[in-house]
Amino acid sequence: MTxxxxxxxxxxxxxxxxxxxxxxxxxxxxxxxxxxxVYGPLVDRKDVPExxxxxxxxxxxxxxxxxxxxxxxxxxxxxxxxxxxCAVTSNVPAMRNHFPVKQVLECGYQQNADRNQSIPSDxxxxxxxxxxxxxxxxxVDVFIPGCPPCAKAIHFALAALLKxxxxxxxxxxxxxx
Amino acid sequence: xxPSSRVKTLTIDGRPVSAxxxxxxxxxxxxxxxxxxxxxHMDGLSPVGACRLCLVEIKGSSKLVPACITSIFEGMExxxxxxxxxxxxxxxxxxxxxxxxxxxxxxxxxxxxELQTLAQTLGLEHVHVPYLYPVMDVxxxxxxxVSDHSRCVLCTRCVRxxxxxxxxxxxxxxxxxxxxxxxxxxxxxxxxxxxCTSCGKCVHVCPTGALFEAGKSTAxxxxxxxxxxxxxxxxxxxD
Amino acid sequence: MTPDEIRVSAKKYRAERTKKxxxxxxxxxxxxxxxxxxxxxxxxxxxxxxxxxxxxxxxxGVGCLGLCSAGPLVSLDKERVLYQNVKPHHAGDIIxxxxxxPVKEIQCDLDQPFFISQKKVVLExxxxxxxxxxxxxxxxxxxxxxxxxxxxxxxxxxxxxVTQSGLRGRGGGxxxxxxxxxxxxxxxxxxxxxxxxxxxxxxxxFMDRCILESDPHRxxxxxxxxxxxxxxxxxxxxxxxxxxLAIDRLRKAIQQAKKFDLLGANILGMPFSFDIExxxxxxxxxxxxxxxxxxxxxxxxxxxxxxxPYPAERGVRxxxxxxxxxxxxxxxxPIIRHGAEWYSGMGTESSKGTKVFALAGQxxxxxxxxxxxxxxxxxxxxxxxxxxxxxxKCKAVQxxxxxxxxxxxxxxxxSVDYESLKSLGSIMGSGxxxxxxxxANMVDVAQYFMxxxxSESCGKCVPCRVGTVQMHKLLEKIxxxxxxxxxxxxxxDLCDLVRNTSLCGLGQTAPNPVLSTLRFFRDEYAALLKPSxxxxxxxx
Numbered sequence: 031m032t033x034x035x036x037x038x039x040x041x042x043x044x045x046x047x048x049x050x051x052x053x054x055x056x057x058x059x060x061x062x063x064x065x066x067x068v069y070g071p072l073v074d075r076k077d078v079p080e081x082x083x084x085x086x087x088x089x090x091x092x093x094x095x096x097x098x099x100x101x102x103x104x105x106x107x108x109x110x111x112x113x114x115x116c117a118v119t120s121n122v123p124a125m126r127n128h129f130p131v132k133q134v135l136e137c138g139y140q141q142n143a144d145r146n147q148s149i150p151s152d153x154x155x156x157x158x159x160x161x162x163x164x165x166x167x168x169x170v171d172v173f174i175p176g177c178p179p180c181a182k183a184i185h186f187a188l189a190a191l192l193k194x195x196x197x198x199x200x201x202x203x204x205x206x207x
Numbered sequence: 208x209x210p211s212s213r214v215k216t217l218t219i220d221g222r223p224v225s226a227x228x229x230x231x232x233x234x235x236x237x238x239x240x241x242x243x244x245x246x247x248h249m250d251g252l253s254p255v256g257a258c259r260l261c262l263v264e265i266k267g268s269s270k271l272v273p274a275c276i277t278s279i280f281e282g283m284e285x286x287x288x289x290x291x292x293x294x295x296x297x298x299x300x301x302x303x304x305x306x307x308x309x310x311x312x313x314x315x316x317x318x319x320x321e322l323q324t325l326a327q328t329l330g331l332e333h334v335h336v337p338y339l340y341p342v343m344d345v346x347x348x349x350x351x352x353v354s355d356h357s358r359c360v361l362c363t364r365c366v367r368x369x370x371x372x373x374x375x376x377x378x379x380x381x382x383x384x385x386x387x388x389x390x391x392x393x394x395x396x397x398x399x400x401x402x403c404t405s406c407g408k409c410v411h412v413c414p415t416g417a418l419f420e421a422g423k424s425t426a427x428x429x430x431x432x433x434x435x436x437x438x439x440x441x442x443x444x445x446d
Numbered sequence: 447m448t449p450d451e452i453r454v455s456a457k458k459y460r461a462e463r464t465k466k467x468x469x470x471x472x473x474x475x476x477x478x479x480x481x482x483x484x485x486x487x488x489x490x491x492x493x494x495x496x497x498x499x500x501x502x503x504x505x506x507g508v509g510c511l512g513l514c515s516a517g518p519l520v521s522l523d524k525e526r527v528l529y530q531n532v533k534p535h536h537a538g539d540i541i542x543x544x545x546x547x548p549v550k551e552i553q554c555d556l557d558q559p560f561f562i563s564q565k566k567v568v569l570e571x572x573x574x575x576x577x578x579x580x581x582x583x584x585x586x587x588x589x590x591x592x593x594x595x596x597x598x599x600x601x602x603x604x605x606x607x608v609t610q611s612g613l614r615g616r617g618g619g620x621x622x623x624x625x626x627x628x629x630x631x632x633x634x635x636x637x638x639x640x641x642x643x644x645x646x647x648x649x650x651x652f653m654d655r656c657i658l659e660s661d662p663h664r665x666x667x668x669x670x671x672x673x674x675x676x677x678x679x680x681x682x683x684x685x686x687x688x689x690x691l692a693i694d695r696l697r698k699a700i701q702q703a704k705k706f707d708l709l710g711a712n713i714l715g716m717p718f719s720f721d722i723e724x725x726x727x728x729x730x731x732x733x734x735x736x737x738x739x740x741x742x743x744x745x746x747x748x749x750x751x752x753x754x755p756y757p758a759e760r761g762v763r764x765x766x767x768x769x770x771x772x773x774x775x776x777x778x779x780p781i782i783r784h785g786a787e788w789y790s791g792m793g794t795e796s797s798k799g800t801k802v803f804a805l806a807g808q809x810x811x812x813x814x815x816x817x818x819x820x821x822x823x824x825x826x827x828x829x830x831x832x833x834x835x836x837x838x839k840c841k842a843v844q845x846x847x848x849x850x851x852x853x854x855x856x857x858x859x860x861s862v863d864y865e866s867l868k869s870l871g872s873i874m875g876s877g878x879x880x881x882x883x884x885x886a887n888m889v890d891v892a893q894y895f896m897x898x899x900x901s902e903s904c905g906k907c908v909p910c911r912v913g914t915v916q917m918h919k920l921l922e923k924i925x926x927x928x929x930x931x932x933x934x935x936x937x938x939d940l941c942d943l944v945r946n947t948s949l950c951g952l953g954q955t956a957p958n959p960v961l962s963t964l965r966f967f968r969d970e971y972a973a974l975l976k977p978s979x980x981x982x983x984x985x986x
Contacts, residue, residue, distance in 0.1 A: 115312055118333050122310060127340040160340065165333060173333040177312035204327035205304075206311020206318075256752040257906045259947045271946060276752050298943050302912035336916050336936065361905065380747065380905070383730065385915045387905030 033063075034083040034192060037103060038070035038113075041096040042123040042161055043089030046178040047114035048072070051086070053181035061185075064192055082107040084191055086184075090120040091164050095155030104168040109191060112163070112170045113184070115177040115205060123161040131157045172196065176203035217283040232274035232285055233261055243287050244296055244325055246303075247362035248275040249412055251434030252371060258362060260296050260325070263287050271295075293329070300326055301334045306385070307343055308357035309415070315428035316416030322360060323415075341385075348398030351421055352410050354389070359417035361387055365409035372437060377403040389417075408433070447707045448715050449593045452584065455706075459585035467502040468544045469523035470494075473573060475510035475659045476652075476691050477813075482534075483518035489537035490520070497541055509660020511573035513560060514813035521573060522548070530554040559829035560811050565792065565818045567800045568776045572660035572814075577695050580702035583663040589708055591782035592667050595674055596716055604675040605631055608778065610786035612798030617643055617734075617771030618846065618875045619951075620797070620864040626768065629758040630676040633766035638678040640669050640720075641762065641769040643739060644685035644692070647731040648847025649898060650806040651878030654772035656814050657802070658685070658692035661776070662699035666709060666722060668775030671782060673720040676768050681720060684739050686727040696724060731848075731902035735950050736761075736769045738904065749906045750950035771876065773802055793819030797863035801877060807844070808883035810835050817862070824858040827881060838883040842966070846875025848895045848902075849955035851962025852888065871962040873955075888967040889974060893921040895959035903953065910953030913944040917960065930976050938964070 040048060048071060054061070068079050070086075078099070085107035091097050104110055115121040126134045134157070140147045164170060174187050174197075183202035190197035213228045219241050226235040231254070236243050246258040256273040263274045266284035274287070286292075303309075303322060311323050325331075343356040366378040366389065377400050381390045391400040410418045411430045419428040447455070472478075472487040487505060494503045511519040516530035520540065529540060529552045539549045556562075566572070575582035583589070595604055609624025630638060642665060646654040658665060669681050685693055700722055703709035711719045725743050727733045733748040740761050742748035761767020777799060781789045790798045797819040803826065805812050810832030817826060823843055827833065834840050842852040851872030853860065860866050864874050882891060900914040920937045923929040941957035948954045964971060 112333065119304070119311075120338065121312055124338070124340060125308070125310065128308075128342045162338065163333070165335070166337060170333070175332050198330070200327055200330040200332055204311075205309075205323055206314065206320075255906070256949060257908070259907050259909055259949065262947055273752055273949075295943055295947050298939070299908050299947065302908055302916065305916070306912045336940075337919065339915065339919075360908075361911070382905070383732075384901060384903035384905045384911055387911065 033066040035068045035079070035081060036065045036084050036086070037068055037078070037082045037107065038072060038086040039088065039099060039103065040071060041087065041089030041100060041117070041164070042092035043114065043116040044122075045071070045088070047086075047088040047116075047176075047184075050114075050176075050178035050181050051184055054185050055181070057181070057185050061188065065188075078102045078106055080106055083109065084188070085110045086113045087111065087117050087164055088113045090116045090123045090161045091158065091167055092123055092161040093155040093157050097158065097167060100164050100168055109171045110168070111172040111174060111187065111191075112165060113174050114179055115175055117164050118173050118175045119205060120161050120163045121177060127160045131159060174199050174203060175205045176207040177205075179203040179207065215279055215281045215283075217279050217281065217285065219285045220287055226279050228279070230279055232263060232272075232277050232279055232283075235279055236274060236285075236287060241287055243274050244329060245275060246321060246325065246360065246414055247364065249364050249368075249434065251438050252364060252367040252412070255363060255367070258360070259299055262292065262295065264289060264292065296329055297331045298336075300329060300331050301336050303360050304331075304334045305336045305338050307339075307341060307359065310357075313425050314358060314416040315419045315423045315425060316358075316430075317426040319426070319429045320416060321414035346391075346397050347421065348396035349400075349403070349405070349421070350398060351405055352397065352407065352418060353421050354391075354397060354418050355416065356388060357417075358415045359389055360415055361389070362414055363389075364412040364414065365389060365418060368408045368412045368434075372434070373404060373406050373408050375402045375404050375406075378409060449597055452589065452593060452706065452708070452714065455581075456584040456587070456590070459581040463582065463585045466504045468499075468504070468525070470503060470505045470540065470544075471508040471511075471521045471523050471573065472505060473509070473511045473517060473519040473521075474507035474577075475656055476689075477510065477514035478517035478519055479691070481517040483520075483532075485534050486518050486520065486532050486537065489534035490541065493537045493541040499541065499544070503541070503544060506576050507578070508574060509572040509577045510569070510656040510814050512564075512569070512813050512815060513554065513811055515811055516554060516813075519554075519573075523574065526556060528554040528556050558832075560815070560832065563821075563825065563830050564816050565800050566816050567780050567789075567792075568657060568664075568773055568802050569660070569814070569816045570780070571664065572656065575661065577660050577662055578698055580663060580699065580706060583661070584706075587783065588663050588779070589667055589706075591779040592670055592708065593714065595671050595782060596714060596718060601631065601675045601677065604671060604782070607786045608675070608781060611781045611789040612786075612793070613774065613777055613781065613789065614797065614864065615771060616773035616777070616801065616876065618849065618873060620874055623770065623774055626758060626770070627672065627675050629756075630678075630766050630768040633759050635766040637680070637763070637765045638676055639762040639765060639767040640673045640676065640678040640681040641739070641743065641757075641767055642669055642681065642683040642772060642775055643734060643736070643769055644683055644689070644772045645727045645734040645739060646689075646772070646876060647686065647734050647902075648849075648876055648878040649895075650804060650880045651847060651876055652804045653802040653814065653877040655689050655692050656804075657772050657776050658689070658696055662692075662696045663703065664776045664779055665696070665772055666699055666703050668778035669722060670709060670713070670720050671778050672768055672770070672775065674718060676766075678768065679719055679721070681722040682725050682743050682762070683722060684725045684727055684733070684743060686729060688729060693724065693726065700724070730904070731898075732904040732950070732952050735952055737950065739769070740767065749904050750952070752949060773877070794861060794863045796865055797874075801862065801874070803877045803879045805831050805879050805881070807880035808834055808838065808840075808886075809881040819863050820861045822859050822861055823853065826862070826879070827858060831881065834881065834883050836883075838885065840881060841884045841886060842882045842888065842891075844872075844880040844882060844891065844959075845878065846873035846958075847878045848898045849873060849951065849958055850875045850878075851958050852882065852891060852966065853962075854966040857966075871958065871965055873958075887925075888963040888970045889921060889925050892960045892963045893918065893925055896921055896956070899952070899956040903956070907947075907949035907953060909944045910948040910950075910956060913940050913948075914953075914956055916940055917944070917957065921960070924971060924974050927974055928976065929974065934971060934975060
C-alpha cells in the first residue's frame with residue numbers, strides 16, 4: 031500500500047498545534063504505517079515537494095513569505111487543512127492588526143529590544159498590512175479549530191481523510207479549545 | 208395564568224405539544240426539550256428579538272419569526288430545523304465573529320461563553336466572511352469589573368438587567384449600526400458612573416467575556432444563573 | 447367658532463382673495479427660497495409700491511410651484527403666466543408688464559408636458575395659497591371636508607368612504623388605508639393616537655417636505671378626520687428636524703387651526719376634541735419605520751421592535767395607534783369632498799388616485815410632480831421630466847429610495863402602480879425618483895445605497911448591523927476590481943440572509959438596490975471581477 035504524502039507547516043503561530051500533533055503519542059505509530067511526512071518542521075526538507083496528499087497548515091498569514099508558502103502548498107496539495115485557531119481565525123497573531131505595521135515593528139525591535147535596536151530589513155520577510163486567516167487567501171478543504179486542537183481531534187480528522195471521508199470535528203474541538 | 212388563558216395545541220418539528228395561550232414558541236420548545244439557539248434572549252428579561260438566531264419557520268407563512276417573542280396559536284406548525292435555518296444561523300454567528308475581535312483562546316470566558324458554545328453546537332468551524340478587526344476599547348476603570356468591547360455582541364442583556372431588575376439604568380446604547388456601543392451613564396468610564404450600584408448583574412448575564420470580574424484570567428470567568436431565583440423572590444410566575 | 451361661522455368666514459376670505467386684479471405668487475418653498483425667492487418677493491413688493499399699484503396688485507408667498515430646477519419661480523395666478531429663474535432685477539419688468547404682454551425673457555411655457563400631464567389632487571393648493579395663512583386655505587374650500595364629516599357623518603361612514611376610495615399608504619408599503627383605519631377603529635384601548643409620519647429620509651425625496659411647506663392645513667385636516675374616524679384624541683406629527691421651514695409652517699398652522707376652533711377641545715363647539723403635537727426626529731432614517739418612530743415619540747431610542755403586535759393594536763404607549771404618511775393624510779380631504787367614487791376613478795385597478803414624486807438625478811426638469819397612478823415611467827421621464835440633459839441616454843430609474851430598486855431603460859414602459867413596480871424588484875416607496883444616465887456604473891449606485899443603509903442601520907439586529915457593513919465592503923471590493931466570483935457569491939448570500947432574517951423593514955429591504963442591479967445589470971458586476979478565485983489574494 032502506498033503511503034499518503036503528508037506535509038505540515040506553521041506560518042504565524044506558536045507551534046502549539048504541532049505539539050498537539052505529537053501528542054497523538056502511540057497513535058502516531060499507527061499513522062506512521064499509512065503516512066509519509068514529506069515536508070515540514072518535523073522533517074529536513076527545504077523546498078515544497080510536488081504531489082502532496084494532505085497539507086496541515088498551522089498559523090495565520092502574516093508575511094509575504096507565509097503567503098508565498100501557503101499558495102505553493104495549495105498548488106501542490108490535494109487536500110489542505112487549516113489546523114488550529116491561528117490558521118482558522120487568525121487568533122492571537124491578528125491582535126497586531128489594530129496597529130500599523132511600522133508601529134508593530136518599532137515596538138518589537140526598538141522599544142522592547144535590549145540590544146541592537148534596529149528593524150531588520152533583509153533577513154526576515156516583510157509583514158503584510160494585516161494578519162489574516164488562510165482561507166481568505168486560498169481555498170481550504172478542512173477546518174480544525176482549537177488553540178490548539180486536541181490530539182484526538184487531529185487524529186480523528188486524519189483518520190477520516192485517510193479513509194477518504196470529510197471529517198466533521200465539531201464535537202471534538204472548538205474556537206479557543 | 209390569567210383567567211382568560213386557554214390551553215392550545217400545536218406541533219413543533221412534527222411533535223404535538225400543548226401550551227398556554229400567550230406563551231412564546233421558545234418557551235414551549237424548551238419545555239419539550241427542543242433546542243432553539245438563542246443569544247440575546249434571557250429568561251427573566253424582556254425579549255427583544257435582536258440576535259435573530261431563534262428564527263423558526265411557521266407553516267403557511269413565508270416569513271421567519273423569532274421564537275423568543277412570537278406567541279403560539281392553536282394548530283400552529285413550527286419547524287425549528289431546516290437547511291435554510293441552519294445556513295442562516297451559521298451565517299449570523301459568522302457575522303458576529305467577524306464584527307469585533309473574538310479571540311477565544313485568550314478570553315476570560317473561554318469555555319464558558321455562549322457565543323463560543325453556539326459556534327460549536329451549530330458546527331461553525333470557520334468564519335467565511337472577512338474579519339473586520341475594529342479597534343475597540345477596554346474599560347478597566349471600575350474597581351471590580353472590566354468591559355471589553357471587542358467581545359461585545361450587543362445583545363443588550365446588560366442594558367435590560369440593569370434597567371429591569373436592578374433599576375439603575377446605568378447601561379445603554381450609543382451610536383447606530385456598526386458604531387453602536389454599550390455605554391455606562393452618558394458615556395462616562397464605568398468606574399466613574401454615578402448610577403452604577405456595582406451589583407454585578409450585568410457581568411453575570413453577559414453571554415461572552417465582554418463584561419467580567421477584574422482579576423480574572425483566561426477561562427476563569429464563570430457566570431452565575433441568578434435570574435430565575437430573583438424572579439421567584441419577586442413572586443413572579445416561574446418560567 | 448361654529449361650522450356656520452367658518453363657512454361665512456370662508457366666503458369672506460374667498461371674496462377678499464379674488465378682489466385684487468393681479469396676484470403675483472412667489473414660491474416660498476425650500477427649493478426656491480434657497481435660490482433667493484425671498485429677495486425676489488421683497489423686490490416685487492417694492493416695485494408695486496413704487497408704481498403705486500397697491501390697490502390692484504398683491505404679492506403672495508405661496509407653496510411649491512413644482513419646477514424646482516428653474517427656481518425662483520413666480521406665477522401670475524389670474525393670467526396663467528409662470529416666470530422662471532427670476533432675479534430681483536426682473537421685478538420691475540414683471541410689475542410693469544402686469545395686464546400687458548408677459549416678460550418673454552423669463553417666461554416659462556405652461557403648455558409643456560411638465561405642467562399639462564400632471565394631475566393635482568394632493569398638490570391642488572400648492573403654489574396657489576399662502577401656506578402661512580389659514581384664511582387662504584379656508585378660501586379655497588379648506589376644512590370643508592372636516593366640517594362636513596363632523597356635522598353629517600358617523601365615524602364608520604368615514605372609514606367606509608376611505609376604504610371605498612381605494613387609497614393605499616403613500617409612505618411606501620401601500621397598505622390599504624381604509625383597512626388600517628378600520629383596524630384602529632375596532633381596536634380596544636383606553637386612548638388612541640393618530641400619528642403622521644413626516645420623517646422623510648430617502649435620498650432625493652422631498653414630497654412630504656413640500657406638502658408641509660406648501661399646504662400644512664391639508665395634513666391637519668386629514669389627521670383630524672382620521673382621529674374622528676378611529677376615535678383618537680391626540681395626534682403626533684413626527685417630522686425630521688432637518689425640515690425647519692416645514693416645522694415652522696406646521697406650527698403656525700396648528701396655532702391658527704386652534705384659533706379657529708378647528709383643532710383642540712370641542713372642535714367647532716362640538717363634543718369632539720383632537721389636538722396635535724409635533725415631535726422632532728433627530729435625523730435617524732430608521733425612525734421612519736413605524737415601531738422605531740413610536741419608540742422615538744415615547745422618548746426612547748429609535749429602535750424598531752418585532753411586529754406583531756402591529757401599532758394598530760399596540761402603538762404609542764401600547765395603545766392603538768394609526769400611523770399614516772403625510773401624503774396619505776393629504777389625500778383625505780379631497781376624498782371626503784369629492785367622494786370615494788371620484789377618487790377611485792383615477793389610477794389603476796389596484797392603485798387608485800394620484801402619486802406625488804420628487805424627480806431628481808440626471809433629468810432636465812427636477813422637481814415635484816403629481817401624476818395619476820398607472821402613468822408609464824417613460825411618460826414621467828421623457829415628457830414630464832423633459833428627458834436626460836446633455837443628449838445622454840437614460841440607463842435606469844431608481845424608485846423607492848434605499849429600499850427600492852433600479853428599473854432599467856428597457857422597462858420604462860411599465861405602469862406606475864404598487865404591483866408593477868414590485869414585479870420589477872423595486873417599490874413605489876414614498877415617491878423618490880432618481881434618474882440615472884448611461885455614464886453611471888450600477889455597481890457604484892448599489893454601493894451608494896448600501897453605504898446609506900450601513901450608516902443608517904440602527905444596530906439592533908445582527909444581520910442588518912453587520913450584514914450591511916460586509917455587503918458594503920464587498921461592493922467596494924468589486925468596484926475596485928479586487929473581487930472574485932467567490933466574493934460575488936458571498937454578496938448574494940448576504941443579500942439573502944439580510945432580506946430574510948432582519949428585524950425590520952429597513953434591514954429586510956437593504957439588499958434591494960444590490961439585488962435589482964444584479965438582476966438587470968449583472969454584466970457590470972461581472973466585468974469588474976477578477977478571473978480566478980484559486981490564486982486570488984484577500985483584500986488589503
